[in-house]
Amino acid sequence: MNETPFRVINVGIPTFGETLRQQGAHVADVDWKPPAWGDPALIEYLERLEQPAVDQANAQVFERITTSRPHLVGVARASEVVPGMRPGVILHAGPPVSWEQMCGPMRGAVLGALIYEGWADTPAAAEEVARSQVEFRPCHEHDTVGPMAGIVSWSMPVFILENKTFGNRAYCTLNEGLGKVLRYGAYSREVIDRLKWMEDELGPALGRAIQESEGLDVRATIAQALHMGDECHNRNKAGTALFLKWIAPYLAETTDPGTASRVMRFIASNDHFFLNLSMPCCKAMMDAASNVPHSSVVTTMARNGREFGIRVSGTGNTWFTAPASSVRGLYFPGFGPEDANPDIGDSTITETAGIGGFAMAGAPAIVQFVGGTVHDAFAYTRAMYEITVGEHPVYTLPNLDFRGTPTGIDVRKVVSTGILPHINTGIAHKLAGVGQVGAGLVNPPREVFIKALTALAEYLRG
């Protein structure tokens, strides 16, 4: 036996300490990583970006995010309200991507949209149209967000959210439910029929009801849902119930009983319905905080199923992209990791605005859907305070003594700490036409933050 054991402080890689521990030493592990993944060039960029102008710009961005008050003010066809929506344009999730580069589920959703619009009769004909006649554009560049494939076409009804503080608007399609749905790349008859019903009955009924109301304060609804176990990305059970509680009386007053009851049942049967309000709320907040010179705050995180892209306030509309990651997931029976498409969708706008994966400490029940433990859920939120500008004054987490959600991802902090944003997400089958196969947890590729930091540093020198 070693009677005078060494006392060791082990900094960094824990296995070094473990080896000493096995030889009888007392070892205290310090969880330390070299900043900026030990890259001297990045450390130099970080030093260059440690300046008051960046801090002040980030403070302004944080102020704009947290004072934004998006309200639901209507429902209309995309063609009527989405800027730049023309016949032949189809919007998709994530950074720009061509038909040739598109992943399976996004292609499937495009085929479905073309058949739904009557621009093609068969999947084969739709493929030809997609290849030669469609202009594909990112939702994010049209004030819009779309979950998963994020396909938005001419006739689809969209929610209209208006930022009452800054006047900007954001749009999102209506949530179709689970199972075989367009956003997961399915395009069978039932998918098209449901989209038609949403266009003909659901959208107009909701539009009439909202017109009768004074609009819904979506920020306030999210704040309530965060006290009710939602994180408003993959858990929207409370948000959906609160939305239906709000709109049900207006529906009863403005729509015939048969339609009202069908619309209510459709919403009541889909606990994710509120996602498509949470997302444009976050989009309206983040768009209001875009294009602030010098700011290193991330205003967009989005994936097209091939690439993960971010945009940063101080670098405007430039996308910084890298290959999308695989999701660590829980799979539906009969499916596994080999079926999964890489990370896809605009729904990471929720994490960009500080909820979703960033608010999992308030939504511990979500681990039954996306995996991990309750301890992880708390740890994810705590870690996100390390990489964000501040705490949202309205979005609070009772489980953390009502601390505000971690808001405003600072590219500098991500690179200096090496801590990547925590995202939770649905998982699409990698082939067109199948649909959702699970849900899980994922981090963005570090390269997008390295590219953004580099560009910002170069920009500030220039």
Next chain:
Amino acid sequence: MNETPFRVINVGIPTFGETLRQQGAHVADVDWKPPAWGDPALIEYLERLEQPAVDQANAQVFERITTSRPHLVGVARASEVVPGMRPGVILHAGPPVSWEQMCGPMRGAVLGALIYEGWADTPAAAEEVARSQVEFRPCHEHDTVGPMAGIVSWSMPVFILENKTFGNRAYCTLNEGLGKVLRYGAYSREVIDRLKWMEDELGPALGRAIQESEGLDVRATIAQALHMGDECHNRNKAGTALFLKWIAPYLAETTDPGTASRVMRFIASNDHFFLNLSMPCCKAMMDAASNVPHSSVVTTMARNGREFGIRVSGTGNTWFTAPASSVRGLYFPGFGPEDANPDIGDSTITETAGIGGFAMAGAPAIVQFVGGTVHDAFAYTRAMYEITVGEHPVYTLPNLDFRGTPTGIDVRKVVSTGILPHINTGIAHKLAGVGQVGAGLVNPPREVFIKALTALAEYLRG
């Protein structure tokens, strides 16, 4: 400086340790209290009750509580369904109490009920009727529970809950909302008018909607609400939203649009609406577990505003009572502890069934309403595992790694540990006619458990 400090283990009262600590000793405090508050007679009773027959009976009681499946199956007037409801009978919360002994808010509610029923025109006339012509009976002895004053009279609509496992039924009036309401002792014109509207429009509309449905599994709804930040006693925001989400389509289908919209707005405007479903659900569970010989499990905790009463499965319908405690509360503006009536109402049936104050670890946001800290909320639930038989297999708490709620208060454990049940509650003004003044936290008087333990021990000897 003391170079060889004493190392002390201090058992019990912490101030002893503090004194030594100030003198430089290393003190480890052990949180120990003498069992049964140090009373030798109680320790003897406890020893007598440590027998397999009691354990087996408690296991059977636990099984009956946790396999109970109460469903909402209808709404009817109390006169049509509540057993023993006769003209001239008025039911009240808590153990039996006479008009002479009644507290202010319960008297106020009785006056309101008599005017509502048309049995008196004025408060003065109603007082005369109450004194001479009314037979007062505890709700609990009529398969019924009532929040706060708990007044149930002939014409009031009640929810009908049926325990699908054991066939027993439980009843509860419909929640009136907050502010000036009968259950808090208010009896002004607006209170009576609202009760009339509930009788004429709300009750029948809900009854038609429920008839059209297959009934609501209230146990399953509570299980969901517990994952959504409710503890289903003083926080019923999720339960109310889930209830409205469920019933809205049936309302639209069975009622004219004007009525449907008024009914929906009434429910949507009152986050406590679900309390009056949570309570009879718990009542149906606990009634199914009553009258099991030898069991030391509490089947009723209820207060009439003067006395706190419990009943225990193994001693049947006998009440064990002691003066009701004051509530440690948060008060509405303009009110304070001097305005508060002592603890009142049947809503402690929720804690009796293992939710409410026992499930506060799942409802941290409730501390904004009832006081205390988030840390307290977790500690309350953890402490309740010390005095209960087991963990509910269906009611789980994500915050505690999905541990089941602490279920089935064992009188033996309460007395041996000295840990009293944690209850959260509304606070009524002590005078008739005022209403709610706050909400807070309270424990039952220990005497009720001492009396019950004594009776059970005597009974087992006899």
